[in-house]
Amino acid sequence: MAKETTTHSSVVPLPADRLYTHCDPALLGFETTEELETTDVVIGQNRALAALDFGVRVANRGYNLFVLGQPGSQRHRIVEEFLNSRSTGAEAPFDWCYLNNFDDDRKPIAIRLPAGRGLKLRDDLARLVDDLRGAIPSVFESEQHGSGIAEINEEFEDKVRASLEELQQKANESELSLVSTPHGFAIAPTSKGKLISDEDFERLPEDEKQRRKEAMEKMSEEMRRHIEQLPRWQKERRDKIRALHRELVGFAVDQLIDQVREGYGDFPRLIDYFGKLREDVIQNAQMFQDDGDGAPVAPGPAGASALSRYKVNLLVDHSGDERAPVIYENNPSIANLLGRVEHVAQFGALITNFTMILPGALHKANGGFLILDADRVLREPLAWSALKRALAGGEIKIESMGQLMSLVSTVSLEPEPIPSRLKVILIGERWVYYLLSAYDPEFSELFKVAADFEDRIDRSEENVGQYAQLLSSIARAEGLLPLTRAAVARTIEHGARILGDAEKLTTLLRDVADVVREANFWAGQESARTIDASHIEQAIDAQIQRLSRIRSEMQEEIRRSTVLIDTDGTEVAQINGLSVLQIGSFRFGKPSRITASVRVGDGTIVDIERETELGGPIHSKGVLILSSYLRSRYATDIPLSVSASLVFEQSYGGVEGDSASIAETCALLSAIAELPIRQSLAVTGSVNQRGTAQVIGGVNEKIEGFFDICKQRGLTGDQGVLIPKDNVQHLMLRRDVIEAVENGQFHVYPIASVDQAIELLTGVPAGALDEAGRFPPGSVNERVDTRLRLLAETRRQFERTDKEKEARGD
């Protein structure tokens, strides 16, 4: 039964049906979600979708996108689905290959080919190498090659022999002996074919000795000329052998290479490549010799075949793709974005080649779309700079972090940069977007399109229907039980409660979907075939139960009077304020005692929270506003001569926000007017300089927070909460609160002003100014005005006495 409450206020407590906006299951038009079709509908994001559409269609450089929105708002799903729909039917982008650069193998060349042709090129070159491994050894084993080499060698040996014979002949004619030594040749004078002894030589006539010495000199000179010719002859021999190889190998490989080249006549860079490949094959023909086991004789790096230089590194393969790529990179490190060059250790050194170039997300998405999480890119060292460089420069250049920071001196590759033509879609929270806009000048140049996702949508009939369809799709996609329409209705109500707004629905479907998943669990525990409203309720209650330990502890402290909160009786200058605490994802309301004290002073109102640096700037602003309200409302013709202080009792943490400013104003008025305040009521709401009550956040949690304390102590029917009237639209209160209101055990008062609040709290009319500028006698305002004048007079007398004492020289 409703209990009569004693008030002198015109404010009527809200009826129960204003405390919760139900979703009528009968309006949903289905029994269970099984009847609904799967849909990928996007609810209420028309602004963001239009921005996406614009950003995707504008081809100019810099028109990349930043998607703003809160986590859990399905941004990734919506963006991916949108891009997939746009990429379908679009032409597949080019394949990209890296090939060895025969002029400088540290700088591999990048080749662009139509989709699918890269794979063909790779196969063609693999087949070519196989064919060359058959053809080239055959050349070396051929009779033509053997006889050619023998002929060249014999020609060389003939030259050497002929030269030696000539020398021998000259030596004989000059009566000299010529013999080989381990390191060259030796000559000595002879006579009749025998060496002349030193003694015999000394006995020769002087002119003969001189002639012999000159002959020796001449012979030495001849020998030196012969020796000097040897390197030239050897070089000639090598050149001839090389020329023979070129002729024979060239003949053998030309036909094979031409067969491959024919298929790529319309790619000038490939034609050039094939020309250089031919030269390289001829130069290094010995690499194609087998060791007998089929393996090439010449080893390559890391044990790989030296023939790998003729491979194709198919960096990006779009064979079979019929649309532009949509790539999401969830680990956007610099290597994962730009690609990287791998190394292998060989004999203690790190080595690499062009086949060890790996693609990055930019390569894979080139010609399409790349989705990245903004905060992850920013957290990865150097990744943000690298991404901007790639977008600004229009090319993807593989750079390692070690190289960029000059930490690595290992010889690596400098692959030719690949031109980029893609859209990057960054997804992030709003503050990231705003920070980048403010502090990174390049950001605005590169991400010109912002797609701002709504956090809330109207709770319209159409949106409710689409919400139901989405819940159906989630249930079906995740293999959950179908939801009854009552369950859907309860879930939609929960979607409104999450926002704290009865007229809106949250777009943060992650939280809503979590409730459905957990409800599915509870339904499964009961072997139910559908998820009903009771399961949704159970899931919500269980979530709260799991997270509400601290709330329980705080309520227990109030119950045990460790924290002092009165819920009955009256007190002067003491009021119940309400605050909201958020711990993790759980928010709950908590009553706080606010007290005020006054005395004669200079008009200063001390905010103790601020003085102790526990109050935040918004709270301080609220206190200053109420000070201003006081000055402008009462005894405006005399100086304000009161000194007051306000404090949140037993508050040991920070206080922020202005939602207690009505409560603080009322506590101050109570203190000045010396009128007691009902402790069965709690107040929330902010006030402006005119005394108007303004909307605050967390109204549902605040009401429930005071209700829980009252309920623990026993509902008296006198208890309730004062809220700004504009907060009524946000009410989505708990069922037990509504039941208490229905039974007249608890009340929610919508107030428009401080006057309405103080009337309810004191039971005394607030009083309006009459034409003469006076408040009605006995009203709250009249008492406040009178007391302030009294305090002013007290102060004036005090000051006069002081001056008189001063004049007397006391």
Next chain:
Amino acid sequence: MATEPGKPSLVVVALDAAERGEHVIELARALARSDTPEVLGVFVESSELLAHAGSRLAREILLSGAERALEHARLERQLRSQAARARAAFEAVSARLGLRHRFEITRGDLLSESVKRAGTAEVLVVSLAQAVAGRASSTALLRELAAPSPPLVVLARHGWSPGQSVAVLFDEASSVNEAALLAAARVAIHGRSPLTALVPVSGDADANEVLERVAAKLAAFGVPVPHVIQLERADAAAIGRASRACHARLLVLPSSGDNMGPASEVDELMQRFPGALMLVRR
């Protein structure tokens, strides 16, 4: 034959200061009838060279072009060093081929020292890669070979290895013609090498009949596909040309003591033919 049945045969490989002989050991093994021949390496320090070093007037022109006195002490050191390297290389190759081996160092003339040690050997291989014209003259060679010598004498300016072609001169006038064909066939089969018979045919003979007969003989010795080339003359120029034409790296010549046959042309052949010459004596 010099070897008794059942006893391991002896192969003598003579090396001079300019050669280490790896390339001829394989050939020596292919020629030996026994599967486990003993190989004797003989390193001959040239007495002629040492005699030059004894002369105060002798000059040495190095391969770098520098010139200096030919000092005896330094030459001795160089020869010792070369002998050590030759021994190491010889022993390594012999071990790789699984041959029992010995190594001796001696001083004197390469040919006469080789022949002296090859009295009971089955094969004598003389490495002559650096033989300067005039040093290993046919006159000297034939003089040495007239003395008792092994049945097979190889004069190797270059080595021969399995797979490389073999040519053999067919000389019906020689008493060792059959032995020469047999020796050539043995080497070819051992090395799985192509074998070509060079057959001089005089004007009144039926060339086809002779060529068929030679092919049949070689086939009978086990040569799978013998080749036969007709020569118009049996002089060094024709033999050298035909050997080159069939890419031979080993040329086998019948050369008995009583009838030197084309061995009189050995000196010239040595200059014309880039491979190894094998003289079949018995």
